[in-house]
Amino acid sequence: MSGQRFVTIASVVSVVALGIWAAAQPCRWQVIGAYRTSLAGRTAAQVHNLRLAAKAINGKVLQPASEFSFNRAVGSWSADRGYVKAPVSYDGELRPAWGGGVCQVSSTLYNAALLAGLEIVERHRHRFPAHYVPPGQDAAVAQLDIDLRFRNSSGSPVKIEAEVTGDEITCRILSRYPLKGEISIEREIRQVTPPQEVIRTSESGSDIRWRVINHGQPGLSVTVYRRITEGSRTARSLVSEDTYPPMNRLVEAE
Helix, strand or coil, X not given: CHHHHHHHHHHHHHHHHHHHHHHHCCCCCEEEEEEEEECCCXXXXXXXXXXXXXXXXXCCEECCCCEEEHHHHHCCCCHHHCCCEEEEEECCEEEXXXXXXXXXXXXXXXXXXXXXXXXXXXXXXXXXXXXXXXXCCCXXXXXXXXXXXXXXXXXXXXXXXXXEXXXXXXXXXXXXXXXXXXXXXXXXXXXXXXXXXXXECCCCCCCCCEEEEECCECEEEEEEEEEEEECCEEEEEEEEEEEECCECEEEEEC
């Protein structure tokens, strides 16, 4: 009896010790921050480019305290790397440019990094708000000096996933440890500036036919915060303050 009791106690001690050891071990990769944007309205060329950019960053692993650079990870979006010309907005007018569509990948990844609690090192807004993310949550990129950079401030390795499925692109940040607390993004629109109408014509007379080139959109001043809730404690920190100028309504004679 005493021998059986000894074995039972020893077994219990071993199980407890094993449980303590297992709790301290990293688990499988799990999502700590994810964001999805729609590809509705994007051209085939834009989707082609953003697929290439998503593939370039997919699977990247960041060690603790290391920094991620979108431009370094993706490289140049040029013809020799498979990229094509696709519509890019210049002062509200769409013009073909190499790598058009890539900014949707960087913007989607930016929001995933925010929701994962990572430290944002560099981020730039577009001249005008991007339609695929809320104002203040875009992240423009351009070779070579406009980049998206963030640091792995989580204390453990993190992995980036990016994939295009159907008419959406999804970016995820994964870790082997769960995220402490819940993170959300909050926005405050501080000011709205209405657009003006710009008319381009060299014609005169009453029989002119007009064509709307750009419907325009209002300018915005927006503040973005990151809110972290852990138990009964909540902290809100400033992420960015952006002012987008109004995009003028552009009308010209046909």
